[in-house]
Amino acid sequence: MNMRITHIKPYPQLNGYVSKIWVFESSGRIPAEDMRLIVPNGMVKLTIPFRNGVSGKNETMYHLSKESRLTLIGIGDIPAIIDVEQDKPSGTIGIEFSAAGAYRFFQLKQSEVKNRIFLLDEVLDHTARQVQEMIANHGSVAKKLHVIQQYLIGRLQRSSADHLIDYCVGLIKNTRGQITVRQLEQKTGYSSRWLNDRFQHKVGLSPKNLCSIIRFQQFYEPWARSGRHFNDNLYHYFYDQAHFIKEFKRFTGLSPLKYTKSENEFGRIFYKD
Template sequence: MTDFRFIPITPHPLLSPYVAKIHVFESSGRLPAEDRKLIVPNANFKLTLTYRNGIVAGIGDKTFIQGENKLSLTGLIDSPVMLDAQQDAQTGTIIIEFNPLGAYRFFHLSYAEVKNQIIELPELIGKYAEELQSRLVDANSITLKLQLLQNFLIKQLEKTVADPIYDYCIDRISGTAGVLSVAQLEKETGYSSRWLHAKFSEHLGTGPKNLSEIVRFKQFYGAFSAGANYQRLKEHIYHHYHDQSHFIRAFKRFTGSTPTDLQNSMNELATKHYTS
C-alpha cells in the first residue's frame, strides 16, 4: 500500500493575503492503479516544485509531465485533473497555491494562455526562474527550499501594485460563496460586464462568471470531500443552484462524475488534497 501525507506550511505574513495554502506532499510511490487520482478545481493557481521524482497530470485531453527538480506554474483550472507520480518511487513535491486575489501580484503573464495548463516557470519568466530552479536543486533541506521559494515570491510582490477594482470583485465573489451575479458587480463597481470580463481575463485568465461557478461548487465539494453525505447536502443546494439538475451539471463538470458514483470511488488523495 502506498503511504502519503500532506504537510501544511504556514505562509510568510507578507504572502498570506495572496497564498491560500502551502503544503509538502510526500509519497512512497504511485497510488494503486484502481484508485482514482482526482484533483477537483478550487480556483487557485499553483507553483509546484518536484524535488523528488516527477508528476504526471491529465487535464482534459492533455497530459503534462513535470520532471524531477522542476518548478512549474499551473494556471486556473476549471476541469477535473488526474494526478500521479511519474515513477513508482518516493515522491516529494512542494505546492504553493495562490488564491484568485494573488497570482497577478507575483507574475506578469497572459493568464488566459496558462488556463488549464502546467508550464515550467523558466518558460514563462525566463532567466530569473532558471537561476531559482538551480538554487532549489542545491538546497539540501525542505526548509531551505521553502525559504528560497517564499523569498522569491516576496521580491516578486514588491514589484507590483494592487488593482482595487479587481480586488474588490474577488472579495465580493469570495464573500458571497460565488452566488453574486455579474450584473450585481456591474451595479456595485459602475463598470460594464465586458470591462469586468477583460479585467478578470487579464489577472485570472477567465471571467467573473466562471470563477463564481468554481467558488460556488467549492463550498459543496469541500464538505463532500470531508465526508458529508450527499443526501445531507441536498437541502443546501437550492441556496446556490436553481435546482438539483443544475447542481448535477456542475458536479459532473468539475469532477467528471455524478455525486453517487464519486462517493463510491473517493480515496484519500482526493479528500486530503482538497481539505489539507
C-alpha cells in the same frame, strides 16, 4: 502505500496572495484504483517535485515535470488527473495562489495559461531558472520552502495591485460565489464586457465562471474534509438539483452518485488539516 500532507504557514508578506502551501509525500505510486482526481478550486498553483517526477493531464493536455523543476499550473475550470513518474517515494511542494493573488507574481495574461501546465522558466524571466537551481541545490525541504517564499516576496514587491480586481474577487469570495455579474456591474460602474476582459487578463476566468467554482467549493470542500455523504442542505448554492448535478459533472467529470462510489483519497487529502 502511504500518503501524507503537511500544511505550511506562508510568510506574513504573502498573506492574502498565497492561500496554501503544502508538502505532499507518498511512499510509492498512488494505487491504480484511486482516481487521483483534482477538481478546480479557483487557484493558480506552483509545484516543485523534490523527490520523483509528477505528471498531470486533463482533457486537453499532458505534462510531466521532472524532479526539481518549478511548474506553473494555470487556473482551471476542468478536472485533472495527477500521478508520480516512477513507483518509488515521492515528495512535492505546492503553493496555491488566491484568485486575486496570482497576477501579482506572474505578469502573464492569465487566460493564456488557463487549464495548462508550464515549466516556470518557460514563461518567466531568467530569475525562474536561477531560483530553480538554488532550490535543487538545497537538500532540506525547509530551505527549499524558504528560497521559494523569498523569491515570491521579491516578485510581489515589484508588482502593483489592481484594486478593481481585488475588490470584485473579494465580493465573489465573501458572497460564496452567489453574486451576479449584474450586481458587480452595479457596484463597480463597469459593464459586464469590460469586467470580463479585465478578469480574463488578471484572473484567467470570467466573473461568472469564478463564481461557479467558488459555489462548487462550498459544497465540495466540507465533503472532502469529512468523507461523509453529501448533505442536501448544501443544494441552496445551486438553482435546483439538476443545476447541482450539471455543475458537479462539469468539475469532476462524474455524476455525484458515480463519484461517491469511486475512490479519490489522493484528491481529498489536499483538503484535510
